[in-house]
Amino acid sequence: xxxxxxxxxxxxxxxxxxxxxxxxxxxxxxxxxxxxxxxxxxxxxxxxxxxxxxxxxxxxxxxxxxxxxxxxxxxxxxxxxxxxxxxxxxxxxxxxxxxxxxxxxxxxxxxxxxxxxxxxxxxxxxxxxxxxxxxxxxxxxxxxxxxxxxxxxxxxxxxxxxxxxxxxxxxxxxxxxxxxxxxxxxxxxxxxx
Numbered sequence: 001x002x003x004x005x006x007x008x009x010x011x012x013x014x015x016x017x018x019x020x021x022x023x024x025x026x027x028x029x030x031x032x033x034x035x036x037x038x039x040x041x042x043x044x045x046x047x048x049x050x051x052x053x054x055x056x057x058x059x060x061x062x063x064x065x066x067x068x069x070x071x072x073x074x075x076x077x078x079x080x081x082x083x084x085x086x087x088x089x090x091x092x093x094x095x096x097x098x099x100x101x102x103x104x105x106x107x108x109x110x111x112x113x114x115x116x117x118x119x120x121x122x123x124x125x126x127x128x129x130x131x132x133x134x135x136x137x138x139x140x141x142x143x144x145x146x147x148x149x150x151x152x153x154x155x156x157x158x159x160x161x162x163x164x165x166x167x168x169x170x171x172x173x174x175x176x177x178x179x180x181x182x183x184x185x186x187x188x189x190x191x192x193x
Contacts, residue, residue: 068152072145075173077133081145083153087125093142094129107139114147114166118157144169 066086072079091098091111102108115121126146130138147166150157161167175184182188 068149070145070148070152072141072143072148074140074144074170075133075137077130077137077141079128079130079138079141079145081142081149082127083146083149084125084127085153087123089122089125091126092128093138098126098128098142102135102139107135110139111142111146113164114143114150114161117160117164117166118150118154120150120153124153140170 066084068083068085070081070083072081093101093111098111099108102111112121115124115126126142126149128142128145130141132138133141143166147161151161151167158167177183178185180188
């Protein structure tokens with residue numbers, strides 16, 4: 001006749017088997033997840049290498065003095081723009097392709113509009129470094145810098161760019177809050193009593 005201790009051991013054995021099965025499942029799941037992350041990391045690495053190659057090609061083209069450097073501003077954003085002559089139409093912003101950096105169609109259109117106006121979409125490359133402000137201000141700053149560079153490339157673009165307002169440094173920005181007020185001009189609510 002089995003003792004109480006033997007009964008307990010028999011009950012524990014299936015539980016131990018279940019625990020080892022769940023551990024094995026977790027290990028295989030972790031392996032699958034790590035394989036997936038490895039694949040995505042590899043894809044991202046390839047994309048980054050492609051961007052770096054494009055930048056190196058742009059830098060090699062720029063070494064001969066074949067680029068125009070300008071600064072564009074909007075609100076609190078500042079963009080340092082390099083317009084590389086004899087390019088393929090590549091636009092990079094802070095080391096990323098511009099369509100990855102500016103995710104909406106409106107912002108992408110804002111950035112490319114001076115090139116479309118001048119008819120230089122596929123003829124030049126643009127490399128920009130932007131700091132400060134929000135994403136919309138940064139897009140406008142890049143547009144301003146590209147417009148200034150195109151003007152240095154060919155002064156005949158001035159009339160078309162000026163008509164669309166691309167050469168104007170739009171200085172409007174948020175007014176500072178004043179002490180004693182709730183906002184820039186908003187006064188506290190008046191109470192009669």
